Amino acid sequence: MSAEHHGYSEHDVQREVTDLQAKSATAARIFDLRRIIGGLFVLYGIIVTIAGINPSDSSLDKSEGININLWTGLGMLLLGIFFLVWLKLRPAAPVRVDEDEGA
DSSP: OOGGGGTOOHHHHHHHHHHHHHHHHHHHHHTOHHHHHHHHHHHHHHHHHHHHHSOOHHHHHHTTTOOHHHHHHHHHHHHHHHHHHHHHHSOOOOOOOOHHHHO
16 A cells, blocks of 8 residues: 555655654753753752851751861752753754665
8 A cells, every 4th residue: 555545645754754753853852861960950959059058057067067068069060060061062863763664
């Protein structure tokens, strides 16, 4: 059976495949793990850094004088920024489908 019997021309089928490939590539970019991990680390890094800006005496006593919230928050921020810069410099490669597979 050819595509002509169902009211679709070969051009229509090819256009539909191209549209689906574009949607698949967009979904792959949106759900790239680097974006999710980087975003979460930046968000939590901001929260922990804010908590570390004005530490209480009891939290400093527990950590033997080291402001652990501040240093952990800054580390999380740096890691999150690293992931987001990595995503920007090396975006996900578009999904490529060989035309031989469909034949």
